Amino acid sequence: MSAPRLEIDLDKIQHNACTLVERLASRGIAVTGVTKAFLGNPDIVHALLRAGVRSLGDSRIENIDSMRRANIEAPLALIRSPMLSQAEQVVALADVSFNTELEVIRKLSSVALKTNRNHGIVLMVELGDLREGIMPGELENTVLEILGLPNILLKGIGTNLACRCGVSPDASNMAELSALADAIEARFKIQLSIVSGGNSGNLQWALSGADTGRINDLRLGESILLGCETLQRQTIDGLYTDAISLIAEVIESKDKPAQPWGEIAQNAFGEHTVIRKQGTIAQAILAIGRQDIDPDGLEAPDGIEILGASSDHLILDTGASYLPVGSELRFQLNYSALTRAMSSPFVTQHIMGGNTELVSNYF
């Protein structure tokens, strides 16, 4: 089998998604499956849909385009504010987009009018994490203007926490989002069908038994794929953490001194390396590198330590074991390593389960 490759177990992904869908349903919350980490791969999307996710969200219009081409039949949302330069594609491909800039929404409206389509809008509200969002005090004025825009349908509001600054979703910021939804409905005599509370970082709050108020949607990516919440990266009870793993192949295996020799300057990435180990180590090189993964996001098997990585080489201390050239090693990945591996044209994807056994490369 070709290496490096991602082994993707659709049954485990479906189990994870289904478990979260059921637990959140009991709290009155539906799941938007977030597809960006796997670039909208239709096999994985179908596993999410079998699990009962209500809609799909992606931050890249290109991935939404792929899902359209694969005839995915679920509402598709662009969950990053559209680029002005992509307004035509956004209106043509996405049912809904998440927005924070009136200028963009005006452009979406004019494109929608011209092409005789309707386009849904979820307005993102800033609640403290300082990534995207309209300041709460500006929300009503924004709504006032977009209600007058042709071919634009205001579907709801949302927020995103726990991403840039790690601000945790809690009773107070979630109650604020609910109150904003109530206030808009009361002032404008409209109904907001979506109140999207956040991402995998919201699970602890949503499943804690707290009053979920008006929140009726969470956008989940990492928790479905990796089985953890994202505030402390704790495993979620009953979920698989090994639905996806990475396999790479050994291309060199030698006993080498732990310490480099010669005059030491910057490495290939402008860093000064400090190596504490002394003596001789069993060093192995795998044919994968920073172009394909985030080396800090890989978890090696017990007894094996990742020493470093350049663009195309991953260097290991294999400890007491000797890894012959040609042998393979399996790693668990964090989200950062996963997204990079999924988007590397050098990493194939071996999809298992879901009643299919197929090897594909996205490119």
Ligand SMILES: *Cc1c(COP(=O)(O)O)cnc(C)c1O
């Ligand atoms: C990526 C993303 C998500 C999903 O986040 P996870 O932590 O993977 O669940 C949700 N909302 C927005 C706006 C995103 O960009």
